[in-house]
Amino acid sequence: xxxxxxxxxxxxxxxATVSLVLNGKNSVSPKTTERVLAAIDELGYRPNMVARSxxxxxxxxxxxxxxxxxxxxxxxxxxxVEMEARREGYTIILCSYDDGSGPVQTDFLExxxxxxxxxxxxxxxxxxxxxxxxxxxxxxMKAYVNRKTPFVFYSEEExxxxxxxxxxxxxxxxxxxxxxxxIDRNQASYEAVKHLVTSGHxxxxxxxxxxxxxxxxxxxxxxxxxxYQRALEEANIPFDDALVIAGSDDYRGGAQCFVELQNLxxxxxxxxxxxxxxxLGVLHAAKNSGKxxxxxxxxxxxxxxxxxxxxxxxxxxxxxxxxxxxxxxxxRLYLLMNEFESPPNRLMFDTELVIRExxx
Amino acid sequence: xxxxxxxxxxxxxxxATVSLVLNGKNSVSPKTTERVLAAIDELGYRPNMVARSxxxxxxxxxxxxxxxxxxxxxxxxxxxVEMEARREGYTIILCSYDDGSGPVQTDFLExxxxxxxxxxxxxxxxxxxxxxxxxxxxxxMKAYVNRKTPFVFYSEEExxxxxxxxxxxxxxxxxxxxxxxxIDRNQASYEAVKHLVTSGHxxxxxxxxxxxxxxxxxxxxxxxxxxYQRALEEANIPFDDALVIAGSDDYRGGAQCFVELQNLxxxxxxxxxxxxxxxLGVLHAAKNSGKxxxxxxxxxxxxxxxxxxxxxxxxxxxxxxxxxxxxxxxxRLYLLMNEFESPPNRLMFDTELVIRExxx
DNA sequence: CTGTTAGCGCATTCAA
DNA sequence: TTGAATGCGCTAACAG
Numbered sequence: 134x135x136x137x138x139x140x141x142x143x144x145x146x147x148x149a150t151v152s153l154v155l156n157g158k159n160s161v162s163p164k165t166t167e168r169v170l171a172a173i174d175e176l177g178y179r180p181n182m183v184a185r186s187x188x189x190x191x192x193x194x195x196x197x198x199x200x201x202x203x204x205x206x207x208x209x210x211x212x213x214v215e216m217e218a219r220r221e222g223y224t225i226i227l228c229s230y231d232d233g234s235g236p237v238q239t240d241f242l243e244x245x246x247x248x249x250x251x252x253x254x255x256x257x258x259x260x261x262x263x264x265x266x267x268x269x270x271x272x273x274m275k276a277y278v279n280r281k282t283p284f285v286f287y288s289e290e291e292x293x294x295x296x297x298x299x300x301x302x303x304x305x306x307x308x309x310x311x312x313x314x315x316i317d318r319n320q321a322s323y324e325a326v327k328h329l330v331t332s333g334h335x336x337x338x339x340x341x342x343x344x345x346x347x348x349x350x351x352x353x354x355x356x357x358x359x360x361y362q363r364a365l366e367e368a369n370i371p372f373d374d375a376l377v378i379a380g381s382d383d384y385r386g387g388a389q390c391f392v393e394l395q396n397l398x399x400x401x402x403x404x405x406x407x408x409x410x411x412x413l414g415v416l417h418a419a420k421n422s423g424k425x426x427x428x429x430x431x432x433x434x435x436x437x438x439x440x441x442x443x444x445x446x447x448x449x450x451x452x453x454x455x456x457x458x459x460x461x462x463x464x465r466l467y468l469l470m471n472e473f474e475s476p477p478n479r480l481m482f483d484t485e486l487v488i489r490e491x492x493x
Numbered sequence: 494x495x496x497x498x499x500x501x502x503x504x505x506x507x508x509a510t511v512s513l514v515l516n517g518k519n520s521v522s523p524k525t526t527e528r529v530l531a532a533i534d535e536l537g538y539r540p541n542m543v544a545r546s547x548x549x550x551x552x553x554x555x556x557x558x559x560x561x562x563x564x565x566x567x568x569x570x571x572x573x574v575e576m577e578a579r580r581e582g583y584t585i586i587l588c589s590y591d592d593g594s595g596p597v598q599t600d601f602l603e604x605x606x607x608x609x610x611x612x613x614x615x616x617x618x619x620x621x622x623x624x625x626x627x628x629x630x631x632x633x634m635k636a637y638v639n640r641k642t643p644f645v646f647y648s649e650e651e652x653x654x655x656x657x658x659x660x661x662x663x664x665x666x667x668x669x670x671x672x673x674x675x676i677d678r679n680q681a682s683y684e685a686v687k688h689l690v691t692s693g694h695x696x697x698x699x700x701x702x703x704x705x706x707x708x709x710x711x712x713x714x715x716x717x718x719x720x721y722q723r724a725l726e727e728a729n730i731p732f733d734d735a736l737v738i739a740g741s742d743d744y745r746g747g748a749q750c751f752v753e754l755q756n757l758x759x760x761x762x763x764x765x766x767x768x769x770x771x772x773l774g775v776l777h778a779a780k781n782s783g784k785x786x787x788x789x790x791x792x793x794x795x796x797x798x799x800x801x802x803x804x805x806x807x808x809x810x811x812x813x814x815x816x817x818x819x820x821x822x823x824x825r826l827y828l829l830m831n832e833f834e835s836p837p838n839r840l841m842f843d844t845e846l847v848i849r850e851x852x853x
Numbered sequence: 854c855t856g857t858t859a860g861c862g863c864a865t866t867c868a869a
Numbered sequence: 870t871t872g873a874a875t876g877c878g879c880t881a882a883c884a885g
Contacts, residue, residue, distance in 0.1 A: 134636060136862055147872040152864055162870060177632050182607045184862035187547045188877060194586075202572050203799070208562045215562075215589060224608065226554075227587045229575060247542045248584065272537050276494060384803040417803040439563070443744040443777040445805045496878055507856045512880060522854060544878035548861055 135176040144172035155180060190280075192249045194224050195466060198241060200257045202229040204382055204410055205438040206455060210256060210287070213459035221467055226250060230260075242273050246282075252466040256287045258351040259296055267299045274300035278307050283469030285312045285462045290479055292352035312465045312478040314458050318353055321451045321484045322360030322405065325433045328486060329403040330368040332493050334431060337365070338401035340390045340411050342382035357407050357435070376401055380411065387414020388421075395422060402430060403492070409434035409441050409450055416444065416491060431492035446490035454482050495536040504532035515540060550640075552609045554584050555826060558601060560617045562589040564742055564770055565798040566815060570616060570647070573819035581827055586610060590620075602633050606642075612826040616647045618711045619656055627659045634660035638667050643829030645672045645822045650839055652712035672825050672838040674818050678713055681811045681844045682720030682765065685793045688846060689763040690728040692853050694791060697725070698761035700750045700771050702742035717767050717795070736761055740771065747774020748781075755782060762790060763852070769794035769801050769810055776804065776851060791852035806850035814842050 137155070141148045146165060153161050154169040161169070172178070186192045195218060199207040207229075215225050226248070228241045238260050245253060262270050274297075277284075286293050290313045297304055297311065304311075329337050339361045341354055348355060358377070365372055375397060380386030387406065391414070394400055406412035412434030416426060424430045426446055434441060434450035441448040461480065468475040497515070501508040506525060513521050514529040521529070532538070546552045557574060559567040567589075575585050586608070588601045598620050605613060622630050634657075637644075646653050650673045657664055657671065664671075689697050699721045701714055708715055718737070725732055735757060740746030747770060754761055766772035772794030776786060784790045786806055794801060794810035801808040821840065828835040 134639065137864095138862075148863080149865075149873080150871060153871090156864080160870065165870080177636075179603070179607055179636070181609070181862055183543060183546050183552065183609050185864080186543045187861090187879095188863045188865085190877085192543065202568045202575075203565070205563070205565060205568075208565075208568050211587070212562050212589060212591065215587065216591075224604065225587050227571070227575065227585045229572060231572065231576075243539070244584065247539055249541070249543050276537075276539065279494065384799060388803070413800070413803060417805070420805050439744060440773070440800060443748070443773060445777070445780050497880095498878075508879080509857080509881080510855055513855085516880085520854065525855080541878055544861095545880080547863095547877090548879045548881085550861085 135178045136181070137178070139176060140169065140172045140178050143176060144168045186249065190249065191251055193222055194226055194248070194250050195252045195254065195463075195470075196226040196228055196241075196245045196250045198228045198230065198238065198253065198255045200229070201231050201382055202227070203231075204408065205440065206408070206436045206453075207256065209438070209455050210459045213456045214254060214463045217460055217463040223251070223467075239270050239273065242277070243269075246273055246276055250282070251470045252283045252285070254285045254287070254462050254466060258346060258353060259286075259288065259292060260346055260350050261295055261299050264299070267301065270299060271301045274302055278302055278310060281310065283310050283312070283466055285314065285466050287314050287458055287462060289313070289315050289318070289352040289356060292349060295349035295352075309475070309478060310469065312469070312475075312480075314462055314465075314480050314482065316453055316458075316482050316484050318356035319360040319363070321435070321486070322357040323364045324360075324486045325405050325451060326361050326364035327367070328488065329405070329431055329433070329492065330364060330370070332431070334403040335370055336376065336399060336401040337361075337370070337403040337405060338376040338378065338390075338394050339405050339407070340387060340394075340415060341377075341379045341407040342386065342411065344379040354407060361405060380414075382408055383410050384414040384417060387411035388418035389414075391415045391418035392422070404430070404432045406432065406434050409436045409438045409448060412448055412450065412491070413440070413444060416446070416448065426491055427493040433486075433492050437487060442489065444491075449489045449492040450487055452485045452487050454484075458482055495538045496541070497538070499536060500529065500532045500538050503536060504528045546609060550609065551611055553582050554586055554608070554610050555612045555614065555823075555830075556586040556588055556601075556605045556610045558588045558590065558598065558613065558615045560589070561591050561742055562587070563591075564768065565800065566768070566796045566813075567616065569798070569815050570819045573816045574614060574823045577820055577823040583611070583827075599630050599633065602637075603629075606633055606636055610642070611830045612643045612645070614645045614647070614822050614826060618706060618713060619646075619648065619652060620706055620710050621655055621659050624659070627661065630659060631661045634662055638662055638670060641670065643670045643672070643826055645674065645826050647674050647818055647822060649673070649675050649678070649712040649716060652709060655709035655712075669835070669838060670829065672829070672835075672840075674822055674840050674842065676813055676842050676844050678716035679720040679723070681795070681846070682717040683724045684720075684846045685765050685795075685811060686721050686724035687727070688848065689765070689791055689793070689852065690724060690730070692791070694763040695730055696736065696759060696761040697721075697730070697763040697765060698736040698738065698750075698754050699765050699767070700747060700754075700775060701737075701739045701767040702746065702771065704739040714767060721765060740774075742768055743770050744774040744777060747771035748778035749774075751775045751778035752782070764790070764792045766792065766794050769796045769798045769808060772808055772810065772851070773800070773804060776806070776808065786851055787853040793846075793852050797847060802849065804851075809849045809852040810847055812845045812847050814844075818842055
């Protein structure tokens with residue numbers, strides 16, 4: 134394969150000139166430019182991005198970390214980011230940390246550092262090392278900061294705080310590199326529960342994805358739990374921790390949780406779920422056990438994945454503007470990567486409780 | 494950030510020695526090794542993969558091309574590939590060519606070439622340039638072949654043939670670089686239709702994802718169509734092209750197709766769909782219009798995505814061993830990338846017609 | 854077993 | 870506006 138040098142030779146110019154043409158600096162005369170372009174076409178020259186990256190320290194690559202790509206909310210997010218990124222010449226490295234059998238997130242960060250990604254988007258929870266066990270994290274995050282690599286989190290401000298703190302990074306100086314996009318999970322959860330309470334429900338379950346990691350790893354879940362508790366308190370319904378349950382973040386997990394809860398002496402009549410797949414699993418299991426939705430059982434999900442409105446019955450859920458968030462995530466990363474001015478480093482998006490057929 | 498040179502200095506050895514240690518050649522004496530390791534740890538040295546790739550021409554990166562990441566079958570595929578790949582130190586670049594507004598596949602191939610990916614997995618259809626319009630494709634594919642980059646297609650042998658032919662590559666020499674994993678779509682489709690015919694259906698629709706691109710772009714679809722036609726012929730049911738219809742490859746598309754077909758004078762009683770999301774969309778629309786499934790309407794999908802068995806009613810479908818295929822896809826790519834012996838370059842997997850509640 | 858050296862392809866000085 | 874020269878960090882001969 135021809136290199137830039139070959140092009141220079143063919144066009145009878147220096148490599149510097151070819152480079153200038155390639156990078157669109159218009160300091161090259163029209164006819165020289167034309168000669169170079171002709172040579173490029175003639176030889177079928179393709180620039181070697183690895184060499185370029187090696188030189189410039191920019192890979193035009195960003196990484197997306199997601200918990201489980203099999204939860205439909207993440208493909209929706211990824212898809213938007215990919216479209217936006219590609220438009221600007223960036224390519225996506227996908228990291229899903231999924232079932233726990235793979236590497237932990239710190240390992241991802243190390244690998245991505247070695248690969249010189251230009252920016253990182255982190256979705257959802259982040260497994261933050263324990264106090265006193267942060268050496269690896271500290272090192273890698275300081276290296277990132279040193280390199281001015283920007284991060285955008287779709288998570289919770291508070292979680293980012295812990296992350297930064299454990300990384301022992303000086304936020305006074307580096308705050309601008311870390312953006313958080315979030316939604317008011319506490320309020321969203323509160324509203325869902327309140328809606329159920331208003332309809333007369335007293336036994337309301339909270340079904341969530343695995344809670345193996347909690348504080349400070351899973352602040353998004355903690356927020357939802359708080360909203361749930363707040364609504365109960367307000368309605369003078371005593372908190373019953375038997376009604377707070379977790380399963381794998383998929384249909385099966387939801388179904389299992391339902392079965393388990395139905396075995397209680399005084400089973401719940403309403404289910405608030407931290408994700409739509411869980412909620413749909415609950416609906417499935419409810420139907421299996423002969424329960425009528427919403428007459429006997431009410432279910433509310435979270436996220437509003439596409440399938441929610443196609444289900445039978447249509448799922449009531451909390452709609453999250455995931456595409457808008459995804460677009461904003463890349464936009465901010467882009468501004469940061471190119472050292473343009475960027476807005477304040479936190480932004481909260483509105484959610485909306487959408488009542489359809491699965492709840493009364 | 495410290496470089497290999499810094500490590501060499503600190504350990505009082507040459508850069509070559511550090512490199513040897515780093516790459517696990519055990520030609521270095523234990524105590525030297527230890528000194529080097531100590532220096533690495535001391536300095537917090539991290540290898541620069543870009544520099545390494547620049548030198549070795551290996552990026553430890555593979556690309557996955559999928560049509561629409563929002564169709565749940567692809568996340569399932571991607572997830573398995575990612576797990577397998579990461580275990581071997583490879584990272585995934587995701588390319589979804591989705592809604593047509595983005596780049597065409599040839600452009601992806603160019604970008605990936607420039608980025609020096611070590612191997613490529615292509616799922617589904619491939620938009621092959623017209624005869625006489627293949628210059629770009631030829632060039633890029635010849636460059637890939639020249640570099641010995643392996644490809645694994647989850648598609649149809651025939652489609653690969655066209656692709657190779659248009660690329661003007663000498664298959665006599667390079668066949669081993671191109672593997673095809675496939676399923677017998679013709680037969681699967683045939684069996685689905687036959688099952689419906691046996692149950693007494695005479696008006697059977699074929700609902701597919703957009704057929705904007707057909708031969709030779711969408712051989713997978715062509716195969717399904719052939720199986721459909723074969724089963725009809727065998728049952729002496731005349732082919733009616735009003736019953737062959739396409740929509741966007743999602744729930745909405747399926748729902749729209751159903752509505753359209755119901756407006757026919759003599760609407761179908763059974764729906765064979767080329768994907769589960771389409772089938773679920775059909776079920777949704779059927780319910781909306783008051784049709785009873787499976788008493789009045791039968792529906793069969795394709796792929797057996799996770800949600801299929803959780804639907805109400807549970808979807809009858811053709812089960813595809815997508816995880817096995819994904820595992821095999823990476824395995825072959827891996828063997829090829831590392832120039833190990835690999836099996837014959839085509840393999841067909843079995844599918845299974847799973848009758849659940851949506852069909853009689 | 855270890856050190857010396859060359860060079861991968863490119864962008865970017867600095868001169869001319 | 871263009872050319873010559875330098876070096877990014879690493880691996881792989883080759884020599885010792």
